[in-house]
Amino acid sequence: MFLLCSITLAVVTSFFTRNLPKTYETQTEIFTGIASGINVDAVDNVKVDFLTSATEFDNLINIIKSRETLEEVGMRLLVQHMMLDSxxxxxxxxxxxxxxRWKIPDSVEQELLVPYSVDSTLTNLYRYKELHWDDDRVKSTFEGGDSPYSWKRISSIGVSRVQSSDLLRIYYSYQDPGIAQNTLLILNEVFMSKMALIKSEQSASVVGYFEEKVNEAARALAAAEEHLQEFRIVNRVINYQEQTRSLTIEKERMEDEYQAEIAKQQAAMAALRKLEEQLALNNIMVQLGNDILNKKQELIDMRSKIAELETYLNDADLLRKLRAKAMHIEEEVRNMLATRYAYSRTTEGIPVSTIISAWLDASLALDAANARVEVFLKRKQYFREQYDKYAPLGSKFARLERDIDIKEANYLELLNSLNQALLRQRGEMVSSGGQVVTQPPPFPHDPNPSKVAMLIMVGAIMGFVVPFLFVVMKELLDSTIRTPERGEEQTKMKLIGAYPDLTARSEVKNVDFEWLHEKSAALVVQNLRLEAKGKGSRQMAKNILVFSTREGDGKQLCTHVMANELVSLNFRVLVMGPKELPKGETPYYDYITYKNDKDFVNAEHITELIPMGFDPMLYDYVFLVLGAVLTNPYPLNLLDQFNVSICVTGAFRNWNRADATALEEFSDTLGFQPRLLLNGVEPDYMSSVLGEIAKDRSWLRRFIKGILSLQLKTGAFGRGKKRDTRQVKGRL
Structure with missing residues (x-):
């Protein structure tokens, strides 16, 4: 079958490929510069990222093989042919x-063609295709698989990277050498222009985004700086840090001077009180005292003005005049005091002039101290007002400066990103423009070698491999018992024999089924006799129990074959079964039908199943055929009266847990392990039981079998049906 399928498919392939047209192949190579080309980002040291390089090559290949690119190539090829006169x-x-000329008649060409203008003709052709997209001529031209202008036909181009280099190889084959060469020439132009357009548009969008953001950040930074400038002008702040530092220093220095002046004031007040206690004024000197007090008040006012001038202003001329006037008033006071106390002394006897001089000094010192303290108090009020002004300005000034710092950092970051985008844009333009056609597609003069022989060989191999794989998969996926070996492995019972599937006569005509039937029956009976002898060699009758775990395994037919074979060996046989024998089967033994009822289940002895007129002691072999033990009850008291038990199982079904459980329970009740009779085995699997199967083999089959089995003598395989049936029966 495998050889026939292989030869048939090879012949069919040869028939359909006998008129294959010749094809012409040309190829071109392009230097991409992806891995080793110059890089604007790193001119001196170019680091190769293999993953990035692979992605770039994949992008390039996908763009080359994209439908849009191939459609444009087909359009431009058609325009090129329209420009020709012949x-x-x-x-x-x-x-x-x-x-x-059939695809583009003269009427259509006159409508579309613009002489000496490829772009205008191409535009007209695109418009014509969109308007007549449902026309059969347009479909066959731009969608047909054989049209040189169809993207489907051009998609057969091959694109590959030359090893690990920067070279990209593109090859294309067609039945016309000129079309093959010009298709690649146009393809090179189209995909290079597309790559440049994609790179520029991609980088332009990024650059435009960063330019917009940089402008926004610049405007925000300028607005923040203008706000800070207005804040400085309104609040008269030139340098906030320096101004507040100077204010703090001045305040601390003034505070020290103020405390020192307070101490002088207290000392002058104490001295003045002590001197006034020592003076005793009389009525005569009161008037003079009032005059002195008036002069004193005038002197106090003069010293206050001098102190104020010393603190706030720096007018030297005015200050000198005021000091001279103050000295003059002071001299007048001294003279008046000298007159007043010229003749007086204190109560302690101290001359009044001395006390007056001391009192005047103390009084003048206290007046000067009071004047300076009052000036310091006004100064303190000034510093308090300045602190109240600068304290809230500090936090707002800090917020404004922090806002400027943030906007400036954002502006610088966006400006750096813009520079990087511009650099990347320039790099993309350099890299896209760096693609160079190192090998233009040559004109292919010689056609490609014919692939007919290779196609025929592939057809022959596929004709052999596909059926072979089908058979192998069928065998691997088949979960049925099939073979005697699998039957013993799955049921855990020792094989007593196997009976073939006689219904396969029409499928396997070369098998001698008569011989196969006789041989199988003889082997089963021979093993049955050996088994019965081992179980009860002294008994006259051999009681044999035949059962199956399920219905339909063929135990009735197998019992019929074993009984007839025993009769042919001159044994007397009795068979008891629950069903009538099938029509067309001739029994040469005695057959009894029993009812599978409660009497049968409760039977104590085998004689209870045999009707009058039958004596079980007259038979050499007594067969009892039970129903399926998995679904039918069976007589437990009769099981110990049987010498041999045979479990009939169909090779055409699988063996599962229910079968194993039922067999295990039945074997425990029986007291010994039953033997397996595999029914319905395919003829080819009977070789593991009977040895070589008699078949009518041709000399080719015998030769191939000899090679595969390493047996080169043809006598080892037999001659099939050309055997004497009488000799076979004699050997049986």
């Missing part, structure tokens, strides 16, 4: 020129 082998041969 067939030119450099562009299109005579045969395909006829196809072109």
């Amino acid at each position: 067939a030119d082998p450099a562009y299109i041969g005579q045969e395909y020129w006829g196809h072109f």
